[in-house]
Amino acid sequence: MTNPTLATYLLRDGAGVPLVLLHGFPLDHRMWVAMVDELPQGPRVIAVDLPGHGHSDLGQLPASLDATADLVHATLREQGEGNAVVVGLSMGGYVALAMAERHPGFVRGLGLVDTKSTADDDAARDGRLRVAAAVEATQTLDAVMGMPAKLLGPTSELERRSLYPTVYAWIRSQGLSGVAWAQRAMAARPDRTDVLRSFGGPVAVVVGAEDQVTTVDDARHMAGAARDATLAVVPNAAHLSAVEEPAAVARAVADLHARVR
Template identity: 55%
Template sequence: MTSLHTYHRGDGLPVVLLHAFPLDHRMWDDVAAALPATRPIHAIDLPGTPGHDDQLPPPSLDTSALRVADALAGAWIERAVVVGLSMGGYVALALAERHPELVAGLGLVDTKSVADTPEAAANRLRIAQEVESAGTVDAVRPMVKALVGETTLAARPEVADRVEAWIGAQPPAGVAWSQRAMATRPDRTRVVADLSVPVTVVVGDEDGLTPLAQAEHMVAASATALLVVVPRAGHLSAVEDPETVADALEELAVRAEQGA
């Protein structure tokens, strides 16, 4: 089963947060704390995270999206603002494609709608094999320097230490599973274009993994998207500047409630 973690119960339209790779729901703790306590706020641990790495199905982000749908149904959530960062954004797009009725608004944070290049997909598969063979997550520990922006690394090294600890807590089998699932995902730009609900695209201006050009690509595809650039933040803008990201997501939730 996929775990749903509730930060606030509140009233109104729920916000559901989907985490990046190779992390889990804890990366959203500070954003959830910055969102209004009057709004239902939930985060979901995707397949492969601690406690969710046994008897994994064949790798697929569509499977992750279906498990998100099941988690929402189990919590009696019929419609929500769905927000995903990086891999969480890929899963949010898969959910919007398969279950558009669940998505009242879409937040795409430091992510992209295009598929991996053949070279990037091959690298994911190589790392998956390496992690699996070694039985450790050592192959992905260096990712912290790509995930966290240069300004944060220099001025607040404790943020990088926190991210590194989260990475170290991930099960090797889950890391391998997620890499293989991401390697096979399709281009979902069409999903962004077809959505009629409000969309907000957020990107750190120091994000080197899914840079501003990828955010602009999604905004250009959508008739309803707004772009928010987070200054002095990298790929984990939600961890590096949770207040700015929370403000963008609350604005998205208000637009979704208003049907704008």
């Protein structure tokens, strides 16, 4: 099996335990740039393009977020990182939880933004498999090009219209095989609520108040399960809270980093 090479980006230099950022679907590291601009000076900030997204290839990686978590961990270790505060948005959060389960000594703190710890129900899983099949059958991204309307909320629709072409362009630039792979990998993920129950480090749960994809209830469920969690509900933001309200998400991420001992 050929493992893919993951593209990583040093978005900010700094010191101490680094901050690792994992993006949502079907996006790449660019979704974090506005949030990083709002972070106070502090740790090194590394963003990763997940397999088949951005500038990361797919190799022969199985459609598995466990394999993805192992690959992100191995990539960071090869780069000399001994541990990190890992922050993931949506799909990135699923990978962050898998990292916390599989590499608990590496993950010092966990940021879960617009994501959930539960698995898909049958209908959601079937929907993902249909999207994967449609992308491959049509050799287009048509099946996911409607996503900006789901990812961005009513406040963005009214007040941040310029985000739509940006998010649309990010999605349009993703590869067909990466999009199909991610749908299958997310469909196969287990419930990882127990990971939160056993995780020893600080957890920050962040959710856009308008998020209809992973809801405030999903966020409350995670914060309630974790041993040491904060919950930030970000007003006027939806599923891409880090893009819609980057300053509010940066505050929660900086606070998480400060809680790591």
